Amino acid sequence: MRGIKMKMTETLKELEKELGYQFRDINLLKQAVTHSSYSNEKNMGKLGCNERLEFLGDAVLEVISSEFLYQKFPILQEGELTKKRASMVCEPTLALCAREIRLDNYLLLGHGEENTGGRKRDSIVSDALEAVIGAIYLDGGLASAKEFILKHVLNDMEHKQLFYDSKTILQEIVQEHGNNPVSYQLIREDGPDHNKIFTVEVRVKQEVLGVGQGHTKKAAEQAAAYQAVMALRKTKVKYVSKKH
Structure with a gap:
C-alpha cells in the first residue's frame, strides 16, 4: 500500500512539471485527475472525483478568458468577443491544450472507462483540464490560475x-474562386466499436485537399479541414476550383 502511495506521489510530481505549477496541497491535483468512474470503482464517494473542481475551473476560465479578450481586442463588440471566447475554450480546443501538456496520460479512470477509450475522449480530457484550473485556483489563488x-x-x-x-475557413478559401462544394468522405473505420478511429478525406470535386482522423466522424472532418487549410497556407496557394 505504501509503495502504491509513493508511486502516485511520484506521478503527480511529474504532472506538476508538465503543468509548470507546484501544489501546496497535492491532494487537489490528485482529485483533479480523478474521473468519476475511478472514484466509483474505488468506493471514494461522489465527492472523490473531479466534477466539483471542473465546475469551479470552468467559471475561473470564463472570467480570465473574458478579461483577456476584452483587453486584447478593445474595439470588438460583444458578439465577436463571445465568438472568440467560444473558439478558445470549447471542448475540442481544451482537449488539444490538455494533450499538449500530456494531461491525458495522468488521468485516473475506472477499468471500464479505460477499456472503452475514455482516455482519448475530448469530453473527459477537457473536463480534467478545467478541474486542474479549479485545483490551481484553490491552491494558489486567482493569480496562479x-x-x-x-x-x-x-x-x-x-x-x-x-x-x-x-x-x-476552408469553405471560405474554396468559395473565393468558385462555387464548387467542399465534401467530406469517410474512407476507413478502424478499431472496435467502443474505440473506433475514423479516417476522412476532404475534397473539392475529385481533388483531395486533406486527410484527418478522429474518434468521431465530426472530429475526423475537422482534422481533415485543418490539414487542408494548413497545407494551403504553407504553400501560399489558394485552391482555385475548376469551372466547366
Whole structure:
C-alpha cells in the first residue's frame, strides 16, 4: 500500500512539471485527475472525483478568458468577443491544450472507462483540464490560475482559432474562386466499436485537399479541414476550383 502511495506521489510530481505549477496541497491535483468512474470503482464517494473542481475551473476560465479578450481586442463588440471566447475554450480546443501538456496520460479512470477509450475522449480530457484550473485556483489563488491559463490555454490564439474554425475557413478559401462544394468522405473505420478511429478525406470535386482522423466522424472532418487549410497556407496557394 505504501509503495502504491509513493508511486502516485511520484506521478503527480511529474504532472506538476508538465503543468509548470507546484501544489501546496497535492491532494487537489490528485482529485483533479480523478474521473468519476475511478472514484466509483474505488468506493471514494461522489465527492472523490473531479466534477466539483471542473465546475469551479470552468467559471475561473470564463472570467480570465473574458478579461483577456476584452483587453486584447478593445474595439470588438460583444458578439465577436463571445465568438472568440467560444473558439478558445470549447471542448475540442481544451482537449488539444490538455494533450499538449500530456494531461491525458495522468488521468485516473475506472477499468471500464479505460477499456472503452475514455482516455482519448475530448469530453473527459477537457473536463480534467478545467478541474486542474479549479485545483490551481484553490491552491494558489486567482493569480496562479491566470498564469496557468495564459500559458497553456490562451497562448497561440491564431492557431487554436484556426483549429476550431477550420471547416468554415476552408469553405471560405474554396468559395473565393468558385462555387464548387467542399465534401467530406469517410474512407476507413478502424478499431472496435467502443474505440473506433475514423479516417476522412476532404475534397473539392475529385481533388483531395486533406486527410484527418478522429474518434468521431465530426472530429475526423475537422482534422481533415485543418490539414487542408494548413497545407494551403504553407504553400501560399489558394485552391482555385475548376469551372466547366
